[in-house]
Amino acid sequence: MSPRARPEDNPLREGLRVGGASEPALFTIFGATGDLAQRKLLPAIYNLAKRGLLPPRFGVVGYARTDMGEAAFRRFAKAAIEAHSRTPIDERFWPAFASMLHYHAGGFDDASHFHALAGTIEGLDEDIGGGAHRVFYLSTPSSFFPVIVKGLGAAKLNRPTDLVRVVIEKPFGHDLESARDLAETVHRSFHERQVYRIDHYLGKETVQNIYAFRFANAIFEPIWSNSYVDHVQITVAESLGVEHRAAFYEETGVVRDIVQNHLLQVMALVAMEPPAAFEPESVRDEKAKALRATRPMVFSDSVRGQYGSGYVAGEEVLDYHQEPNVPADSNTPTYIAAKLEIDNWRWAGTPFYIRTGKRLAKRVTEVAVQFKRPPHLPFSREAAEHLEANSLVLRIQPDEGISLRFGAKAPTPTLSIRSVNMDFQYGSSFLADVPEAYETLLLDAIRGDSTLFTRQDSVERSWEICDPLIEQWQTGQPQAYASGSWGPDAADELLARDGRRWRRP
Amino acid sequence: MSRHQSGWIEVSEVERALAALRAGEGHPSVRATTLNLVVRCGNAEHLKIANRVLDRIGSSRPLRAMIVMPATGTPRARVSSDSGSDQRHGVFNELVELRGNRVALPSSVTSLLVADLPVFLWWQGELPPEGDAVLEEMIEMTTRMIVDSDQAGIDAVARVDAMATGLVDLAWVRTGPWREAIAALFDGRSQRKLLDHLVAVEVSGPRNQSALLAGWLRSRLGREVGLETRRAVRVNRVRLICGDESFLVERSGRNEHGTASGPGLAPRTVALPSSAVALLLAGELDRLGAERPFEDALAEAQAA
Numbered sequence: 001m002s003p004r005a006r007p008e009d010n011p012l013r014e015g016l017r018v019g020g021a022s023e024p025a026l027f028t029i030f031g032a033t034g035d036l037a038q039r040k041l042l043p044a045i046y047n048l049a050k051r052g053l054l055p056p057r058f059g060v061v062g063y064a065r066t067d068m069g070e071a072a073f074r075r076f077a078k079a080a081i082e083a084h085s086r087t088p089i090d091e092r093f094w095p096a097f098a099s100m101l102h103y104h105a106g107g108f109d110d111a112s113h114f115h116a117l118a119g120t121i122e123g124l125d126e127d128i129g130g131g132a133h134r135v136f137y138l139s140t141p142s143s144f145f146p147v148i149v150k151g152l153g154a155a156k157l158n159r160p161t162d163l164v165r166v167v168i169e170k171p172f173g174h175d176l177e178s179a180r181d182l183a184e185t186v187h188r189s190f191h192e193r194q195v196y197r198i199d200h201y202l203g204k205e206t207v208q209n210i211y212a213f214r215f216a217n218a219i220f221e222p223i224w225s226n227s228y229v230d231h232v233q234i235t236v237a238e239s240l241g242v243e244h245r246a247a248f249y250e251e252t253g254v255v256r257d258i259v260q261n262h263l264l265q266v267m268a269l270v271a272m273e274p275p276a277a278f279e280p281e282s283v284r285d286e287k288a289k290a291l292r293a294t295r296p297m298v299f300s301d302s303v304r305g306q307y308g309s310g311y312v313a314g315e316e317v318l319d320y321h322q323e324p325n326v327p328a329d330s331n332t333p334t335y336i337a338a339k340l341e342i343d344n345w346r347w348a349g350t351p352f353y354i355r356t357g358k359r360l361a362k363r364v365t366e367v368a369v370q371f372k373r374p375p376h377l378p379f380s381r382e383a384a385e386h387l388e389a390n391s392l393v394l395r396i397q398p399d400e401g402i403s404l405r406f407g408a409k410a411p412t413p414t415l416s417i418r419s420v421n422m423d424f425q426y427g428s429s430f431l432a433d434v435p436e437a438y439e440t441l442l443l444d445a446i447r448g449d450s451t452l453f454t455r456q457d458s459v460e461r462s463w464e465i466c467d468p469l470i471e472q473w474q475t476g477q478p479q480a481y482a483s484g485s486w487g488p489d490a491a492d493e494l495l496a497r498d499g500r501r502w503r504r505p
Numbered sequence: 506m507s508r509h510q511s512g513w514i515e516v517s518e519v520e521r522a523l524a525a526l527r528a529g530e531g532h533p534s535v536r537a538t539t540l541n542l543v544v545r546c547g548n549a550e551h552l553k554i555a556n557r558v559l560d561r562i563g564s565s566r567p568l569r570a571m572i573v574m575p576a577t578g579t580p581r582a583r584v585s586s587d588s589g590s591d592q593r594h595g596v597f598n599e600l601v602e603l604r605g606n607r608v609a610l611p612s613s614v615t616s617l618l619v620a621d622l623p624v625f626l627w628w629q630g631e632l633p634p635e636g637d638a639v640l641e642e643m644i645e646m647t648t649r650m651i652v653d654s655d656q657a658g659i660d661a662v663a664r665v666d667a668m669a670t671g672l673v674d675l676a677w678v679r680t681g682p683w684r685e686a687i688a689a690l691f692d693g694r695s696q697r698k699l700l701d702h703l704v705a706v707e708v709s710g711p712r713n714q715s716a717l718l719a720g721w722l723r724s725r726l727g728r729e730v731g732l733e734t735r736r737a738v739r740v741n742r743v744r745l746i747c748g749d750e751s752f753l754v755e756r757s758g759r760n761e762h763g764t765a766s767g768p769g770l771a772p773r774t775v776a777l778p779s780s781a782v783a784l785l786l787a788g789e790l791d792r793l794g795a796e797r798p799f800e801d802a803l804a805e806a807q808a809a
Contacts, residue, residue: 009697010688010691010692010697010700011700011725011726012684012687012688012691012700012722012725013688013692014725014798015796015797015798016684016685016688016798022688022689022692023692024692052682052685052776055689056685056686056689056765056773056775057689057773092760092761092762093761093762093776096762096774096776099774127771128771128773129693129769129770129771130693131693
């Protein structure tokens with residue numbers, strides 16, 4: 001590998017506007033013919049290239065068991081991009097992009113295939129001038145992760161450590177023990193700083209906007225604590241059912257599928273202390289601290305549900321048990337509502353209520369910060385009887401934005417105070433095309449910025465929070481809820497016993 | 506896209522007329538506006554370009570635009586608003602066309618700026634001579650000024666640069682993809698060494714863009730770099746002579762792509778887009794403040 005200088009030492013780079021990667025890179029996709037590669041990875045790489053954000057010297061190596069040549073892989077990639085890219089293929093640009101795509105057929109459990117891959121990568125590295133960063137993206141079923149990282153290590157594709165990164169898709173284990181086992185296997189070949197655990201939720205612009213909202217505005221952070229916040233509600237609602245993924249879902253359930261990763265990560269963003277700097281370890285340290293302070297979930301503060309038949313957006317849908325490949329006696333939860341408590345100075349006594357489920361009334365992800373009521377209202381009871389406490393809602397999807405609810409005098413002859421919403425819609429102020437989460441995260445992986453990726457200590461702590469409940473839910477039956485509703489009645493009772501209620505998203 | 510327009514009215518009636526347009530279109534009480542854009546037009550051709558550009562960028566950046574064109578008499582205004590393609594969000598743009606006595610125009614503009622939002626001034630065509638009070642007044646209210654040295658000339662732009670806090674030159678912006686491609690040639694250590702021997706650059710392209718590219722190299726390297734220009738309507742080729750070796754970035758025919766090559770480097774494809782004014786301008790509306798490399802390059806280009 002030829003020696004490289006750091007790009008910041010290149011005097012011509014100073015002040016260039018590009019926000020993309022500058023160092024040469026080779027991006028290898030394991031499972032390059034799989035569903036994720038087709039739907040997300042190849043389109044994301046194409047859009048990054050179109051936006052001029054990839055390094056000038058860049059190559060993609062598709063790695064899969066399917067026997068095909070380079071030309072066939074390029075045709076395959078074009079079809080995938082045509083089908084799934086957020087922007088159409090530009091035929092004038094395509095030849096230049098296609099020339100970056102390469103293919104290497106091989107299995108995952110044969111060391112000789114990895115040595116051959118090493119040869120392919122060395123050759124490509126030489127072609128693009130040497131010294132390329134190497135990103136290995138494991139877009140395969142998680143059962144192949146151990147054997148792939150082992151193969152990479154054996155073929156010395158894990159070096160040099162400052163240039164090589166491995167990107168791992170969730171699930172990062174299925175409980176604490178398996179997460180530790182996986183980490184141990186991965187760490188035999190890669191240092192933790194080389195491991196990028198991807199959670200596409202964290203690449204969403206509006207999730208990243210939580211950082212900006214909290215830490216770029218002086219007016220909210222002083223009231224962002226148990227002194228002013230009554231409680232927080234986090235909702236991740238899906239309107240779809242398990243579709244064709246019942247086999248996977250039966251193994252997973254709602255806690256492993258959503259809570260352990262997306263939901264706890266969003267909660268950590270809301271609860272974390274301000275980092276000293278927006279750089280990987282500072283941010284991830286603070287998120288890890290917030291998770292460490294979070295009590296493990298308990299049976300008595302949680303509700304599980306399983307969807308029954310019903311109507312979603314006017315369409316009649318099946319009971320979970322009638323979905324293909326779902327056993328008749330399945331007790332897999334498709335819904336959870338739970339109360340989480342964070343034992344630290346900022347949040348002690350202010351619960352975080354979470355709920356997520358399938359086949360709910362609509363698809364929505366939001367964080368609602370419910371403030372305490374004023375200590376005294378100097379108005380008559382009649383004047384303020386319709387006044388709600390202030391709330392701030394961070395809408396993550398689909399109608400991205402921020403709403404602040406406050407009281408205002410209604411234009412009536414007698415004093416009457418009503419709640420009104422001040423609504424900031426993300427799409428109204430920034431109308432430019434929003435990149436897909438995978439574009440953001442892939443670019444970060446290529447650049448070597450791990451801020452938005454999950455560190456092993458957070459993964460383990462998340463399992464520690466979830467495992468007790470998963471264990472307790474092995475037996476017994478979830479409560480049925482009608483498809484198209486907001487979950488079982490018990491979820492309402494969970495908040496009602498604390499004198500609170502769920503907001504309607 | 507729906508556009509509604511008033512007749513010619515007094516400047517003092519503009520806000521009321523815009524409110525009436527909003528109400529008439531059933532817009533919600535909350536609206537998004539992210540910037541003020543003042544477009545100075547010197548002639549009918551500028552006006553045509555301004556309207557075309559605003560049509561294109563309006564749907565991506567909610568703004569209040571003021572098209573300012575000198576004429577005789579007390580300034581009069583014509584207002585319009587359009588809801589673009591995003592009516593769901595209640596996003597719409599406001600356009601105020603102002604015509605009147607040149608010296609009275611800056612105060613009209615000041616009275617119509619949306620409070621607290623940045624003010625961009627896009628000055629089309631040539632710049633007025635030194636000491637022009639109208640220009641000074643306009644710069645005074647401006648957060649960022651956008652000019653085009655391909656139209657105004659390097660010297661005039663350098664003069665304004667000394668007055669404006671955040672100036673950008675569209676000719677400089679056009680050289681952006683070329684600067685990216687050139688910089689990338691020198692990321693490798695052995696190529697970096699050759700950069701120390703850069704003595705001259707040959708550019709096939711417009712005179713001012715060529716001068717800015719050479720000025721950029723001089724300012725980044727802190728030493729003299731010769732320039733040889735072959736005139737063309739857009740930059741097509743840049744050759745960097747480093748002692749006995751040379752590096753080349755060259756457009757392929759009429760394409761928006763080209764190749765970059767040099768000693769020890771396999772030729773590779775690079776993007777060399779020639780963006781329309783609307784796209785260039787839209788990009789500049791997302792930035793605030795001065796751009797140091799441009800100021801340095803401009804100073805070097807003017808000194809040469």
